[in-house]
Amino acid sequence: MSPAEGALTAEERVGQRNTRLLLVVVVTAILISVLNQTFVNVVVPDIRSDYGATQGQTGWVITGYLLVFAVGIPLYGRIADLYSLSRTFALGLLLLAAGSLACALAPSLPLLVAGRILQAAGASAIPALGFAAVAKALPEGSRGMALGLLSSSVGAGAAIGPVLGGVVTGIAGWHALFFLTVLLAALLIPGALYALPGVADGASGKPAGFLAAVRHFDVPGGLSLALSAGLALFGVTQGQVVGFSSPVSWGSFVAAGGLAAFFGWRIRGASDPFVTPHLFRNRAFLAASVTGFLMMFANVGSYVLVPLLLSEVNGLSATGIGLVLAPGAVVVAVLSPVAGRLSDRFGPRALVLIGLVIFGISMFSISAFAAGASSVAVAVGILGQSLGFALVNSPTANAAAASLSRDESGVGLGIYQMLFFLGGGFGPAVAATFLAVRQGAGAGALNPLFAASSASFSDAFLLLTISSVVALISATGLKRRIGKGDKGA
Template identity: 55%
Template sequence: MNPPAPAAERQHRLLLAVVTAAVFVSVLNSSMVNVVVPVIARDFRASEAQIGWVITGFLLSYAVAIPLYGRVSDAFSLRKVFAVGLWVFAAGSFVCALAPSLPVLVLGRILQAAGGAAVPALGSVAVTRVLPPGERGGALGLIISSVGVGAAVGPIVGGLVEELAGWHLLFYGSLLLSLLLIPGALRVLPDGGQKTPRSFDLPGGILLGLCAGLFLFGITQGQTASFLAPSSWGSFLLSALAAGLFVWRINTAPHPFVSPKLFANRPYVAAVAVGFFSMFANVSTLVTVPLLVTEANGLSPGQAGLVLTPGAAALAALSPFTGRLSDRIGVKLPIRAGLSLMLASTLFLSTLGAGGPAPLVAAGMLGVGTGFAFANPPTNNAAANALPSKEVGAGLGIFNGAFFLGGGTGPAVIGALIAARSEGPALNPLHDNPAAAPFSDAFLAISAALLLALCASLALSNGTGASSRVD
């Protein structure tokens, strides 16, 4: 018997509260730790290459785990898998808080990522399974708004806590918050397991994880060493090999990790491409702008953070609205409008922001944040609506994995472009500040990624109701 409407609505609100809080904690943990990495390096007397593993270890573990969690939730209880992820995240936080050395801290960060990857991977799956098409957009938008809040608050919290009590306390905070979320997750998340046993293709999952992890490792090596270094191109080669073996596996295994038909699903593949390139552009901009205003404008790190604030505020405020909008009018218009606004804003930054006054840069970031708020929740909605019910977990796991890889790839590629830029005028003929030419070119490259996202959006399905779901 279905629960009465008020009871069901209350259950949905509790579900959203738990998932949104979990996403906030996950993003808060990452953003507040990033700002204290220099202090951790000083305390452990670590070199730049050594301390980089605090971030790299986390990213690699995250990239491998995200697609695996999605598929596991198709075969087992989503509620229990989500809770296990929070327990592992809490264990990693505890190890980090007590870490007496850098290797132990890196181990804790790997555990944090292995558990924390369950949050984005399964949060969207839970919403998709509980809410029907036509009602998911607002919920997905609310979840994404918590990303903006966590990203904006994290650096402030990280800096204040480190100054007042030391960086170890940050991990105690992550530990406490994750433990508080576990009872709520066990109470309100859907069970979601298969009623009949379903085999889990472990070799296929390992190959997909290797493909993602090696690709991201090649990116990080390219950023820290060179894309011509053997550790970088060798990782890309091995990633391509793993991808080829993964394709072979899903086409030959009796019960593959995902159905090959998933990659023939044109609207779904289009949503994955839009997610990858839009995240590539968004995170690249978030990383490039602080470098620009500190080097070209002479701002302090705190002042650079203020330049980013308008965009983060727009993302947090507008995401629930744009998600609901995509439920009412379809996903195509909000996505294309958002990507177009992001493109106009990065071109503005390339022309006037690079080397220009800080208020102009903040205006450009407001445009990027607003555009991302219009594009991102509907893109999540488009991916969910394009999936058959039996592939929701695996499909959204791959979508979130591609989304995360876009965010990891963008800053490395754009950073390498800035570092390799030689003297001379900018490629943008409208830019007239040679001292900031590398940053102008960087925003031009980000604009190219947004053009690719716009092209991919042409293949999206615009369904808003149950007819948009392929079963």
């Protein structure tokens, strides 16, 4: 063993020896997690038909999963700082497999929803612990490519999921999709136990063993943050269904705000808080988190608006819409690792700013010139949007990881991933609701350069443009460069 190797912790040496296997396990797990979310959207009509349920009842197959997923992400992030990351990740895969088996065998809709909740309890470990595994196993300045691969797997899963769901369901029925998830998740468990880093007992003041980790886990603080996220997402989903003025929707937002306030009070007064208040004074981390939220808000929001635009205004079939969206998905999958690697070399801030400018111009061009014009113009705008998102996604995650100390990388990245996920939940709901409001108003377009025929869609894409501009302002707070020992801006 060389002197340099001897200076490393056991966790760091394991991480170095198994980096490739670690990436295979985490990238595949994230792919499975995203597939598990996206293919279900396709088979909801089949599920509703098989169980004879209403649309509202069947909606809980998706809503129940999303709520538990949002709650679980920050909790798993904190666990990553206190206990063996590999064992916790393996537990998440085990719960995902068990929930999938329950879904595949469910004789009724309530039991299917229960299985989906169990799935989410396991799947929420994957993004939180996957990004934390990279942050803990790889040194600062060497994570970009790995984080890019993780981001790429998200894009690939989003593109493949609906196609896979339709094909498998057509051949073997929707139950086969859940059996497939059982098999894939179970196969990854041995690799997770072997390749992912654990926790060096007693190092940096970390608790030694499971019971010690439990004693250090701030349950009131963790639950208040997690439930705040879940209630905020529930308020958005219910607002989209019954209106944001409904008591259920605004009541959820009020409760979420109350829990967030309690969380802020708790971390300032607890002797061993869920996260130290210092994290929320970390300008670089806050900039990355806000940028990630707003970017997902705009990106996922556009993927709700574009199919509606192409279907309602341009009259395209589902196949035609898929052909318009497919090139963008390929761009994100291919360029995300490249962008991550470039962020190690040149720093994340420049790449993120360039990406947000490209993204914003693309959204504005759709608002001004493509909303109601040729589908080719929409396709060009979506291609530009995807290029911008690829330049933003993994460099922002790299910037977030680089802004955190090693002892808080798990909970910090858990909070980052939570906000990233919430952005993807808020974007579609707010964009679709705003579109409906503008369609009902029947007014002219707000964009002064509007030159197409659908004013309401123009306004909705203008809203996403504004989101990208605010993200651009936030991104000025990111670190300019990252690297070993680099703690400056």
